[in-house]
Amino acid sequence: MEQAQNLDIIIFDKTGTLTHGKPSVTNVKLTEYFSQTAFSDCVKKLIILIGIAEANSDHPIALSVTKYVRKILNLDEDASLVQMNNKFKLEAGLGIACLIERSHLETLVSLVDSNTNFSTEWFCKNNISYASYIDVQAPNKPKLDDSFFQSNEFKVTIGNLRWMKNNGVELNSDLQQENERLELLGETVFHVAINGKIVCLISVSDTVKPEALLAIYSLKKFYGLEVMLLTGDNVRSAMSIGRQVGIHNIYAELLPQHKMNKIKNLQESGMRVAMVGDGINDAPALAQANLGIAIAKGTDITIESANIVITKVNIFCFINFKF
Numbered sequence: 549m550e551q552a553q554n555l556d557i558i559i560f561d562k563t564g565t566l567t568h569g570k571p572s573v574t575n576v577k578l579t580e581y582f583s584q585t586a587f588s589d590c591v592k593k594l595i596i597l598i599g600i601a602e603a604n605s606d607h608p609i610a611l612s613v614t615k616y617v618r619k620i621l622n623l624d625e626d627a628s629l630v631q632m633n634n635k636f637k638l639e640a641g642l643g644i645a646c647l648i649e650r651s652h653l654e655t656l657v658s659l660v661d662s663n664t665n666f667s668t669e670w671f672c673k674n675n676i677s678y679a680s681y682i683d684v685q686a687p688n689k690p691k692l693d694d695s696f697f698q699s700n701e702f703k704v705t706i707g708n709l710r711w712m713k714n715n716g717v718e719l720n721s722d723l724q725q726e727n728e729r730l731e732l733l734g735e736t737v738f739h740v741a742i743n744g745k746i747v748c749l750i751s752v753s754d755t756v757k758p759e760a761l762l763a764i765y766s767l768k769k770f771y772g773l774e775v776m777l778l779t780g781d782n783v784r785s786a787m788s789i790g791r792q793v794g795i796h797n798i799y800a801e802l803l804p805q806h807k808m809n810k811i812k813n814l815q816e817s818g819m820r821v822a823m824v825g826d827g828i829n830d831a832p833a834l835a836q837a838n839l840g841i842a843i844a845k846g847t848d849i850t851i852e853s854a855n856i857v858i859t860k861v862n863i864f865c866f867i868n869f870k871f
């Protein structure tokens with residue numbers, strides 16, 4: 549392990565490191581017209597499919613989405629969302645894709661409390677609404693109805709715009725503007741496509757750890773370290789978090805290998821780099837850094853790549869390090 553005293557720069561991951569990593573769902577924006585008669589049924593099925601897909605992932609976004617799905621549909625712990633199959637794909641920094649059998653969807657539909665009243669109030673309370681560009685009064689728009697949920701299998705693709713493009717899902721300019729509008733509020737936005745059609749976008753927002761601002765100030769002021777933020781999240785959300793914690797040196801929308809390459813470039817320019825991260829996508833960066841510091845909540849692969857593992861998840865502890 550490198551001598552920590554010789555470090556020049558400390559790099560932080562965003563989600564779960566500077567933020568609590570427990571985002572909450574702030575918006576579910578429907579991007580297709582749904583027939584009025586089948587509206588509640590369609591939304592219920594859509595929400596269940598999203599829950600089943602995200603139950604396969606342990607990304608902080610996925611955990612917040614499954615928690616939200618269970619809560620709004622009154623599903624208890626016994627109602628297993630996980631579908632045992634190997635038709636699940638996860639791409640760090642981008643999103644997930646899976647195939648869900650109709651029988652699994654229907655089992656869960658039958659478990660949803662028949663007393664749940666899908667009233668206007670329920671939709672408002674749970675932050676579900678049409679995207680701002682959808683005009684529900686517009687006549688003769690093709691509408692999705694229950695036949696959309698009659699296929700034998702559903703290919704559910706969830707992730708950011710880049711992930712949608714990689715999966716050949718079509719994106720229109722209205723959708724991209726809605727995405728941008730929510731990102732400007734500092735939210736993390738991702739999209740849900742079913743059988744190749746984007747049916748909604750979801751935004752989540754995370755809160756900054758209260759000690760982060762002072763910890764970063766101290767690292768700069770007392771240790772003379774440069775501080776940088778590297779994240780897979782969108783640039784607008786990254787800037788918003790950066791402003792809150794006092795980091796101006798920000799690189800966003802990075803894949804795991806981009807984070808690692810950024811560190812390599814800094815090292816090639818003669819800098820000694822510490823990296824603090826928690827997600828599975830931080831493992832290559834932690835391994836590349838002169839000093840890799842994993843937040844213990846992180847996945848096993850991250851912990852194995854780190855030199856130091858911090859079990860007390862309070863980033864203020866860095867100011868007690870002998871940098």
Ligand code: ADP
Binds near residue numbers: 561602605778782
């Ligand atoms: P960070 O660097 O902030 O920890 P990640 O690299 O883990 O972020 O993720 C980057 C982006 O990829 C997320 O902001 C999200 O848009 C998308 N993404 C990754 N995993 C998922 C998932 N399970 N569900 C939805 N979106 C995801």
Ligand code: MG
Binds near residue numbers: 564828
């Ligand atoms: Mg992370």
